[in-house]
Amino acid sequence: MTTPFPFTAVVGQDDLRLALLLNAVSPAVGGVLVRGEKGTAKSTAVRALSALLPEVAVVSGCRFSCDPSAPDPACPDGPHETGGGAARPARMVELPVGASEDRLVGALDIERALSEGVKAFEPGLLADAHRGILYVDEVNLLHDHLVDLLLDAAAMGASYVEREGVSVRHAARFLLVGTMNPEEGELRPQLLDRFGLTVEVAASREPDQRVEVVRRRLAYDDDPAGFAARWAGEEAAVRARIVAARALLPSVRLGDGALRQIAATCAAFEVDGMRADIVMARTATALAAWAGRTEVLAEDVRQAALLALPHRRRRNPFDAPGLDEDKLDETLEEFGGDDDPDTDPEGPDGPDGGGGQPPAEGPDSDGDAGTPAEAEESGPSQPAGAGSGERSPVGAAEPFRTKVLSVPGIGEGAAGRRSRARTEHGRTTGARRPNGALTKLHLAATVQAAAPHQRARGRSGPGLVVRRDDLRQATREGREANLVLFVVDASGSMAARQRMGAVKGAVLSLLLDAYQRRDKVGLVTFRGSGAEVALPPTSSVDAAAVRLESLPTGGRTPLAAGLLKAHSVLRVERLRDPARRPLLVVVTDGRATGGPEPVALAGRAAGLFAAEGVASVVVDCESGPVRLGLAGRLAGGLGGTAVTLDELRADSIAGLVRDVQGTSRRAA
CATH class of the missing domain: 3.40.50.300 (P-loop containing nucleotide triphosphate hydrolases)
Known part of the structure; x- marks a missing residue:
């Protein structure tokens, strides 16, 4: 058995080590x-x-x-x-x-x-x-x-x-x-x-800290047992401290003042339910025991809040985790307990006895991915180019709940919560002979297969004589996840703030629904002289929201480039996950400008999707008293359906997607 890396040899990560140790002291904290x-x-x-x-x-x-x-x-x-x-x-x-x-x-x-x-x-x-x-x-x-x-x-x-x-x-x-x-x-x-x-x-x-990480890891890889032996003393000390803290835990007093601070903090950050209050109370008590005290202090409550509340205050997946520490300090000061001791002993420290460096500042939640718009505006190789009439990014409208976008028929894609599919779990719909190892027995079908042969097999007792050929595998039906790929026209003709805000709001809404149903959602945008993948197919809601909010508009309308880029994305995704069924949603007014024969080129690009049977819908964003019907022609080339921008409401677009998918499957 491989010797594990010593816990006390982990460099930095003070919060991580403390959270794990608190659970070792009090498993009731909850993981x-x-x-x-x-x-x-x-x-x-x-x-x-x-x-x-x-x-x-x-x-x-x-x-x-x-x-x-x-x-x-x-x-x-x-x-x-x-x-x-x-x-x-x-x-x-x-x-x-x-x-x-x-x-x-x-x-x-x-x-x-x-x-x-x-x-x-x-x-x-x-x-x-x-x-x-x-x-x-x-x-x-x-x-x-x-x-x-x-x-x-x-x-x-x-x-x-x-x-x-x-x-x-x-x-x-x-x-x-x-x-x-x-x-x-x-x-x-x-x-x-x-x-x-x-x-x-x-x-x-x-x-310096990164150097120490590499040094310790290389030393461990060269001689795991020897490296662990060098840290045996520190490991034994922490183990003894855990035992002592467990013994002290029943004696720790959680006073009314600390309880008021816990309740006020949970109320101030509007967490759901009462589990947060209970977890904070248990964590603060474990912190006091870990520090060798029998009284919970305000600093214990503060540390407990930083560990127990960030993931509970998120109202939806678009909210970034974390707490406003200034607000936390104000709440603790306002509801400071009168029964806390006057002494202010040194608070709990890391497993190495204290002095741990503060956690290093990490990158933004999406690395550098949150600023593609800024790079586009200044970079010489970006699609829009200089002097393209580009406008500042438009904020998304408030997201809303969408209807279920389900694909008719039965697929075999990744497990999810959207469309019907043959899966390894779900309700039993039939039985078959197993291909390889038996994983889900269909008992009734197995008994039915074995029953006619009992006399020939010499059955004499109450047991059923079953052979390998009698076993039947249950076939089950569950739900699969899909890929919804948006192709959004971000050109100058689409730059009306209200219109683009509604488009972004619809994409965010479907992204939220995809998060709940385990879908993938991608976003391709086109403007200026080309197209780009603003959001590769993903289930990461945080990164998606940031990139969508920063989407700028302006320039010409390279419709063909957008469709070709989307076709390339779907081709790559089909290689990665051939069982995941896609849906293409094109949001445009249908205009095609820039480049030679832009309309004809867009028509040929649309034909690629129609030939492959990709379910498609075009959201027609054309406005004004004179309408050319270009989006309708594009939908015909895609083999899909066109709707007006007014139908981009939650119930309308979701129902449309479902109808278009059904039409596409029946045509296929």
């Missing part, structure tokens, strides 16, 4: 969500934490880690007698993003159930993680059906398995730790709220 760019020691720190946790006492031979002092009366391996048992290290169980439902919750031994008539249950990862750590790397990419199972287990502290006529229940209380890169998509609000604390991490911009 940690670690958000940040790649290569910032997120996974390294989480994996190193398990070595610091105290051993746990378990009932000997129990696969569900029952506590010998208070065994679970409903344990599938029980009943157990009180007392005895053995100690073992706390487990850290990793949940792969692509794990199956059976791997997470456990599975029945089908062969024994059918042949012997016994309810043989094979525990899953939730049972392994009981009284330990359940770690999910890239938690934002976890399939929705696994997220639902995690939510149920986290809420009830138990896992329930109901399938094939067998019911199993076992305890599943664990410390949930997730890591994610926000650039790859956001997390569902239901799961986000289940994490007690959240930490934003970024690589240090200090050269």
Whole structure:
């Protein structure tokens, strides 16, 4: 087994280490969500934490880690007698993003159930993680059906398995730790709220600290065991401090003054529900115990707010995480408790005993991607070019809820919550012979296949004689995600502020809906002398909102360039994910200017989409008393439908997309 990187050898990342240690002191805090760019020691720190946790006492031979002092009366391996048992290290169980439902919750031994008539249950990862750590790397990419199972287990502290006529229940209380890169998509609000604390991490911009990171990593890679041995003393000290803090925790007093500060802070930042208040109270108590105190101070409440509230104050995915620290300080001062001690001892510090450098300032939430408009305005190679009549970016209208954009028929795309698809989960619609390993047994079909052969197989007892050829795989129907690619005319003819604001608002609205349904959304814009991919196909709502807000307008109308760029995007995405079905939404007045034969070239470009059967819709933005109907002609070339700008309302455009998709599929 590979020697893990020592927890105390992690350079910087003070907030990350503190959040993990607080959960080690008090698992009731509720876990940690670690958000940040790649290569910032997120996974390294989480994996190193398990070595610091105290051993746990378990009932000997129990696969569900029952506590010998208070065994679970409903344990599938029980009943157990009180007392005895053995100690073992706390487990850290990793949940792969692509794990199956059976791997997470456990599975029945089908062969024994059918042949012997016994309810043989094979525990899953939730049972392994009981009284330990359940770690999910890239938690934002976890399939929705696994997220639902995690939510149920986290809420009830138990896992329930109901399938094939067998019911199993076992305890599943664990410390949930997730890591994610926000650039790859956001997390569902239901799961986000289940994490007690959240930490934003970024690589240090200090050269000396970066040098130390590289030095320690190279030393570890050269000799993992030797490197760990050099940090054994620090590891032992932190382990002893965790044990001492756990012992002190029941004696920590959370006074009325601190409780008022907690309640006032949660109210001031308008967080939903009461979970934030409870998590803050538990975190502040753990902070006091970690610092060796029996009294919660205002500084504990402040630190608890910084860890427990940022991910709970987001009203929608467009809001950036974080807290206004000035507002936090004002609230704490206004509702300062009278029962806090006058002393102001040194607050909690990092696991190395203090003196940790403050977290380095990270890059903007989208790196340099938030300023493409500025680069366009000043760069000589940008589509608009100098003197193109470019105007300042127009703000988006208020986003709104859209109707479900569903694709008729059954696809086989990535799991999501939009269109019907054949998936590994969902409702059972039929049965087939398995291709390879059996993953989802269709019990009735299996019994039906085996029943006619029982006499020939010499069956003499109550058990059913089942052979490999009898097994049937369940076919299931769920939902898939789609790709919605917007092609937006940002030329001078479209630069009316009200019109462009409505267009941006509609794109943001569909992007929000895509976030909730696990879709991808892309944005291609054209103006001046060319087109660009303003938003590559993504599920990252934060980056999308920033780039859309900064979209400028002005210049000529290179319609053909926009369509060709969109065709190139879809071609690349088809190679990356051939099962994901696209929808093209072109927002334009239909004019085509710039370049030789712009109208004919646009018609030929539109024909590429029609030939490939891509579902398309053109939002006609033409205005004025004289209308040329150019957008309608473009829609005909695309094989799609055209609507006016007045129909760009939420219900209108969403219904239109659904109708166009259905028309396209029927034509195909």
